[in-house]
Ligand SMILES: NC(=O)C1=CN([C@@H]2O[C@H](COP(=O)(O)OP(=O)(O)OC[C@H]3O[C@@H](n4cnc5c(N)ncnc54)[C@H](OP(=O)(O)O)[C@@H]3O)[C@@H](O)[C@H]2O)C=CC1
C-alpha cells in the first residue's frame with residue numbers, strides 16, 4: 001500500500017489514479033548543509049509520485065536547469081537539510097487546469113532541482129512572448145534571464161558606466177561577467193576582465209574584451225591590473241571578493257563606482273577573513289561602493305529582458321553555455337561551476 005504524505009506518494013508503489021498516469025518526480029535534496037566546498041555526498045536523489053493536478057494547477061516537466069553561485073550561500077539561509085535544492089528551471093507545461101498556462105507552453109519555475117512539479121501558477125513566469133525559434137530557451141536561465149539582468153542593471157544602475165570610461169569585471173568568463181563586458185562595450189567603454197584559465201582569456205578577447213588576464217597565473221594582481229589599465233578604473237563590477245577586491249580597490253580612479261555583485265571566492269569559507277579594509281580608497285578616491293541583488297529591479301525585468309533579447313538577436317551580445325547533459329549530473333555540474341569549469345552560463349539538460 002502506498003503511503004500518502006500530503007500531495008506526495010512515496011515509491012515504490014503500484015497505485016494508479018483513475019484516468020491519471022502517475023508522474024514520477026526525481027529531486028536532488030540537500031543531505032547536510034555544506035561545509036567548505038560542496039561535495040557529491042551532500043546531495044541525495046529522491047523519487048516521489050505526484051498526485052493528479054487540481055483546478056488552478058499545472059503539471060510541469062523540466063527541460064533545462066540552472067546552477068548558480070547563489071545556491072551556495074543561499075542554501076544556508078533558505079533551506080533545511082533534506083529540502084529539494086533551490087533553483088530555477090525552464091519547464092514545459094505537461095497538463096493544465098489553469099487557463100493562464102497552455103499545455104505545451106514554456107515557463108520559468110522556481111521548483112528547484114526537480115524533474116516534475118505541480119504549481120498553482122503563482123511562482124511561474126512565462127518565457128518572453130514571441131521567443132524566437134532560433135534562440136535556445138536555456139538562455140532564459142542565463143543571458144536573457146537572471147544573470148543577464150544582473151549584468152544589465154548592475155552596470156547601468158550601480159556602476160553608472162558611461163562611454164569612454166574604463167570598466168573592470170572579475171569572474172569575467174562566467175554567466176554574469178561575459179554579459180557585463182559586452183554591455184560595457186555596447187555603451188562604449190574600455191573593458192578589462194580577469195578569469196581563471198588561458199582558454200577563458202582567449203574567449204573573452206574573441207568576444208571583444210580589450211584586456212584580459214588569467215588571475216591564477218599572473219605573478220602580481222596589482223601589476224596585471226596596472227598593465228591592463230595604467231590610468232586605473234572608473235567602474236568595477238565585483239563578482240569575486242577577497243584578495244582581488246582588495247587590490248582592485250586601490251586602482252580605482254577618483255569618483256569610481258564599485259558594484260558589489262558577488263563574492264564567489266568567499267562562499268566556501270568556514271572562517272570569516274580579515275581584510276585590508278576599504279576605508280582608505282573609499283575616502284581618498286571618493287568612491288561609491290554599493291551591493292545589490294538583481295531582484296531590486298523586479299518591476300523592470302521586462303525592460304531588461306527585451307533589451308537583452310534584442311542585442312542577442314542583433315548579434316551584439318554573444319552567448320556561450322557550458323552544458324551538462326542529464327539531471328543525474330546536477331551535483332557535479334554545480335560543484336564544477338563553483339570550481340570554474342564553465343565558460344558562459346552553466347546549464348543542465350533534463351535528459
Ligand atoms: N547580486 C546578484 O543579484 C547576483 C550575483 N551573482 C554573483 O555574480 C557572480 C558570478 O555569477 P555567475 O556569473 O552566475 O557565475 P559564473 O558563471 O561566473 O561561475 C562562477 C565562476 O566563478 C569563478 N570562481 C570560482 N571560484 C573563484 C575564486 N576563488 N576566485 C575567482 N573566481 C572564482 C569561476 O571562474 P574562474 O575560472 O574565472 O575562476 C567560475 O566559473 C557570483 O559571485 C554570483 O554570486 C550572480 C547573479 C545575481
Ligand SMILES: CCCCCCCCC/C=C/C=O
Nearest residue numbers: 069070086087110262293294
Ligand atoms: C529559487 C530562486 C531564487 C532566485 C534568486 C536569485 C537571486 C540572485 C541573487 C544572487 C546573489 C548572489 O549570487
